[in-house]
Amino acid sequence: MAPSRSIAKMESDDSTLRLAVLIDADNAQAAVIEGLLAEIARFGEATVKRIYGDFTAPTSASWKKVLQQYAIKPVQQFAYTTGKNATDSTLIIDAMDLLYTRKFDGFCLITSDSDFTGLAMRLREEGLTVLGFGEKKTPDAFRNACHKFIFTEVLRPESITESAAELPAVKRGRKTATPAKTATTDTGHAFPKKFVLAALDQSIDDTGWAGLAAFGSYLTKLQPDFDSRLYGYKKLSDLVKAKTDIFITEERQLPGTHRKMLYLRAK
Known part of the structure; x- marks a missing residue:
């Protein structure tokens, strides 16, 4: 494979x-x-x-x-x-x-x-x-x-406790105002803004936007140990949505489905 x-x-x-x-x-x-x-x-x-x-x-x-x-x-x-x-x-x-x-x-x-x-x-x-x-x-x-x-x-357990606890909250219809973060946010890792923007620049299409999956794949190819949890976010989508000073995001309906995909570009 x-x-x-x-x-x-x-x-x-x-x-x-x-x-x-x-x-x-x-x-x-x-x-x-x-x-x-x-x-x-x-x-x-x-x-x-x-x-x-x-x-x-x-x-x-x-x-x-x-x-x-x-x-x-x-x-x-x-x-x-x-x-x-x-x-x-x-x-x-x-x-x-x-x-x-x-x-x-x-x-x-x-x-x-x-x-x-x-x-x-x-x-x-x-x-x-x-x-x-x-x-x-x-x-x-x-x-x-x-x-x-x-x-x-x-x-470690203290890093995943909040992530595991979010599922029941969603099922009960509770909403959060901000993207979910892991319990451990002070990781000692400075956010690599320059690297992330360079990866985004390589991921965009002719319209200047990049799909989240393509962006994430490129990040991993360039830096295999890149992980949004190192910067306090459970998922890459949470990180992208939270970094409003860096990214502009929008969700688009996938043709022929009820699913949506997140797209982003540099601000």
Whole structure:
């Protein structure tokens, strides 16, 4: 499956990608597992869920508590020698074995370790979608090797509580005056206005407007770790609507449907 098709489905309700989820227990936190799996479900079905590490070590105690709950298969890997990471090698070997089954549309690599940069690049060469999940300390090399990279800090429970709470409010007919924001808005990330406007300029059509989907796709191609939640907004559409000093937006009816699409241009 071509990556472009996979990326286009990221914000779609039609999530049918078959994904292999591989977690590096040495470089990931168990506290984000619920938000992590919910995020992965936006992109497709987690057909395989495996986690790699030494689960006899005290540092993996937090992971042992959630493995059964979320049906994640642990792959025990003892540290044979000091200073050598056998976990990385086992994960990479498994990833290649899964790749050659030709049963998957993409891989989710959960790690903050740049050692998986080569793996991400190899999977992309095979035409598979690569989604990376890691902490803000993750080196740029691994982030940019993925089609899409998501910071796990935005997936922590305190960051998704408000988002989850909004659905019942909408069903009860309650309205909000401003675009929805995540509970955590002070992320320490300065809004990249110049970059965003440059991406918009490349996304516009002959009329000077850009569809939100085209704009979002271009942002991700240029900067795989771009995420509206880093700037306090649950969705890209919320961010665009809120930045009235930068964007002019309008909703247009899609021909032959009852659906509307958001369009934007620079102010």
